[in-house]
Amino acid sequence: MSLKNLLTAAALQGVAEARARIFGHVLNPTGKRSPHKILRKKLIGDKVAQWYPYDIKNDDPLVLAREEKQRLAKLEMLKRRGKGPPKKGQGKRAVKRNK
Numbered sequence: 001m002s003l004k005n006l007l008t009a010a011a012l013q014g015v016a017e018a019r020a021r022i023f024g025h026v027l028n029p030t031g032k033r034s035p036h037k038i039l040r041k042k043l044i045g046d047k048v049a050q051w052y053p054y055d056i057k058n059d060d061p062l063v064l065a066r067e068e069k070q071r072l073a074k075l076e077m078l079k080r081r082g083k084g085p086p087k088k089g090q091g092k093r094a095v096k097r098n099k
Helices: 003-023 034-040 044-053 063-083 092-098
Strands: none
Touching: none
16 A cells, blocks of 8 residues: 555545534444444334323323222122122132142
């Protein structure tokens, strides 16, 4: 390699580093795979959350209490018919294990 080629390569490298520093780019002289392209993308969580309206039911304790009361009433009705949840340790998996 001649001195001229060496100086030109060094100058080009210096210019590339300066350009990357100024414009906020990531320098990848080896060309290896890098996660920078993925990390550079904006996060989409806020955009997805905007699609769903705010649920005002969670703010009102009266609504939550009424829903809980309805749930307990339904559970009680199912228990009276014998369709409620089994006691702890009496479910399908526990019965299967004892056979």
